[in-house]
Amino acid sequence: MLKFQYKFVLLVFALLFTTTQINAQAVVDPQSLPVYASPTAITLDGQLNESGWAADVPHLMFKKDGVPSGNANTPTAGAEVKPPYTDISTARVKFLRVGFNLYIGIDSDDKQVCRFDWEGDGMFMKIKNASGANEYEIKNYVGLVSGVPAFVFETNAPAGVCDGVGFAKTGTTIYDSSNNDNGYSLETIIRLDQLGFTDPLAQITLMINIFDPDNYSLNAPPWGPNGNFYKQWWGSEWGGTYRTLQLNATTVPVELTSFSAIPTNGGVQLKWSTASESNNSGFEVQRSIDNSNFVSLSFVNGRGTTTETTEYAFLDKNEISGVYYYRLKQVDFDGRFEYSNTVEVDIQAPVEFNLSQNYPNPFNPSTTISFGLPVASQVQIVVFDLLGREVSTIVNETFARGTHQVVFNASKLASGTYVYQITSLDAKGNKQSIAKLMSLLK
Numbered sequence: 001m002l003k004f005q006y007k008f009v010l011l012v013f014a015l016l017f018t019t020t021q022i023n024a025q026a027v028v029d030p031q032s033l034p035v036y037a038s039p040t041a042i043t044l045d046g047q048l049n050e051s052g053w054a055a056d057v058p059h060l061m062f063k064k065d066g067v068p069s070g071n072a073n074t075p076t077a078g079a080e081v082k083p084p085y086t087d088i089s090t091a092r093v094k095f096l097r098v099g100f101n102l103y104i105g106i107d108s109d110d111k112q113v114c115r116f117d118w119e120g121d122g123m124f125m126k127i128k129n130a131s132g133a134n135e136y137e138i139k140n141y142v143g144l145v146s147g148v149p150a151f152v153f154e155t156n157a158p159a160g161v162c163d164g165v166g167f168a169k170t171g172t173t174i175y176d177s178s179n180n181d182n183g184y185s186l187e188t189i190i191r192l193d194q195l196g197f198t199d200p201l202a203q204i205t206l207m208i209n210i211f212d213p214d215n216y217s218l219n220a221p222p223w224g225p226n227g228n229f230y231k232q233w234w235g236s237e238w239g240g241t242y243r244t245l246q247l248n249a250t251t252v253p254v255e256l257t258s259f260s261a262i263p264t265n266g267g268v269q270l271k272w273s274t275a276s277e278s279n280n281s282g283f284e285v286q287r288s289i290d291n292s293n294f295v296s297l298s299f300v301n302g303r304g305t306t307t308e309t310t311e312y313a314f315l316d317k318n319e320i321s322g323v324y325y326y327r328l329k330q331v332d333f334d335g336r337f338e339y340s341n342t343v344e345v346d347i348q349a350p351v352e353f354n355l356s357q358n359y360p361n362p363f364n365p366s367t368t369i370s371f372g373l374p375v376a377s378q379v380q381i382v383v384f385d386l387l388g389r390e391v392s393t394i395v396n397e398t399f400a401r402g403t404h405q406v407v408f409n410a411s412k413l414a415s416g417t418y419v420y421q422i423t424s425l426d427a428k429g430n431k432q433s434i435a436k437l438m439s440l441l442k
């Protein structure tokens with residue numbers, strides 16, 4: 001075999017790396033939040049095991065002095081009821097929809113899950129019915145069960161409207177005097193059709209308050225000597241001012257966290273990753289030369305629904321110099337799709353005359369031959385058999401500066417090893433030749 005001499009210099013003029021986030025808000029006191037359809041059913045056990053809960057969608061972050069960032073929005077206001085409250089715990093409130101059922105999930109890393117004299121850690125909220133004429137209290141919190149502090153659910157809504165379950169995470173002991181709990185989680189279901197809603201994509205009016213008493217210990221109520229107490233609300237503390245949820249038909253979108261394209265030997269290497277996926281059939285990789293008309297190159301299968309980070313790669317075997325634009329068309333199983341941002345790549349002309357190994361090789365009956373020209377040249381590519389007899393001329397014409405590809409069809413030749421030789425002649429009369437072997441295997 002002839003030695004593979006591949007020298008190809010590709011430079012990146014523009015490499016864009018951006019982060020696409022779903023409807024990133026990162027604001028204090030959003031007036032409304034979107035609610036996406038859950039990709040799976042939800043078991044009301046207080047545990048946020050369902051994949052929909054893990055997706056980083058716009059949500060509320062209850063945290064004293066918290067700063068909004070990414071999709072975490074801070075609520076309306078808070079009050080330190082019994083200082084000094086030095087806690088740094090965070091409770092994230094997310095929403096999901098399954099049909100007419102609205103689910104509220106709360107994930108807290110509270111270090112002291114407890115109760116003071118009449119109520120404890122958890123969620124206190126009110127929701128209006130469809131007409132707005134009635135509102136109901138919903139409480140999912142640490143109360144008393146047979147005289148022992150534990151998660152309880154209370155409501156003044158008619159039977160069947162709502163339910164809730166609290167869950168003490170492993171390592172959490174409710175109502176002891178230590179400060180080493182792993183927090184708690186809550187799941188609440190509100191059946192919107194039972195509140196008179198006839199459209200599952202309705203706008204819902206509600207307020208939510210998260211209570212966090214800390215350091216209250218058994219046998220020391222009321223207002224235990226070491227206890228402190230903080231509360232924070234979205235809307236107002238207990239009704240009067242409200243916020244809204246906008247229910248959506250779609251599931252939690254696929255969250256693309258990076259997308260890059262880099263010229264390499266052999267083509268343009270595209271890489272992207274997702275932080276979560278829901279109902280994701282996959283990605284159509286698209287390329288354009290004018291950033292307007294895109295053609296599809298390939299389809300890369302997605303992972304369906306996952307909350308794990310997933311890395312993807314695709315090699316566009318394109319070495320022809322020029323500026324290219326790439327984008328991803330993310331397609332759901334039901335056909336819905338969304339485009340990524342566009343990345344731009346500049347494949348520069350080679351600095352010296354070169355010929356690459358044909359691809360594929362061995363081949364039958366067609367193969368592609370790439371070559372690079374530092375200046376415009378007359379190019380002849382001729383195929384010889386191993387006895388030196390010329391069997392075919394692939395091209396004999398002028399090519400511009402840059403990298404080019406030609407396809408050789410050997411359907412009229414017998415199996416065997418052949419030499420292909422390229423000769424270039426530029427305007428100054430410089431003549432150069434390179435030859436390589438290729439194998440036709442029929």
Ligand SMILES: [Ca+2]
Pocket residue numbers: 042043044045046047048049050187
């Ligand atoms: Ca659950």
Ligand SMILES: [Ca+2]
Pocket residue numbers: 087089110111112212213214
């Ligand atoms: Ca706390």
Ligand SMILES: [Ca+2]
Pocket residue numbers: 110111112113114121212213214215
């Ligand atoms: Ca607490």
Ligand SMILES: [Ca+2]
Pocket residue numbers: 111112113172173174175176177178179180181
């Ligand atoms: Ca505890």
